Amino acid sequence: MALALxxxxxIVAELRRRRAEAMYLLGRHDEAHTEAEAALAHCRELGxxxxxxxTYRVLALSAAAVGRAAEAKKWFEQGFAFYDDxxxx
Numbered sequence: 001m002a003l004a005l006x007x008x009x010x011i012v013a014e015l016r017r018r019r020a021e022a023m024y025l026l027g028r029h030d031e032a033h034t035e036a037e038a039a040l041a042h043c044r045e046l047g048x049x050x051x052x053x054x055t056y057r058v059l060a061l062s063a064a065a066v067g068r069a070a071e072a073k074k075w076f077e078q079g080f081a082f083y084d085d086x087x088x089x
Contacts, residue, residue: 011020012042013043013051016036016042020058020062024065026063029065030062032058033062033066035059036059036062036067050086052080056076056078056082056086057076057079060079063075
């Protein structure tokens with residue numbers, strides 16, 4: 001619904017990331033990863049660096065859950081770098 005109302009809104013990026021987190025917690029790791037990739041694209045389009053950093057975490061968790069350790073490490077490192085860059089603990 002949010003995507004239809006405000007397709008370029010930052011709320012959409014956050015909702016997609018949170019949806020990916022929920023999928024991850026439900027054990028739907030591949031779906032979580034796909035949704036997180038969509039959230040990441042939206043974050044990048046908007047320039048929302050905080051949500052982008054949070055989305056890297058979900059990408060890392062979902063990659064790790066399906067045994068893609070190198071990819072997970074890459075996403076975690078990217079997220080930590082973004083958090084450092086925007087001075088968020």
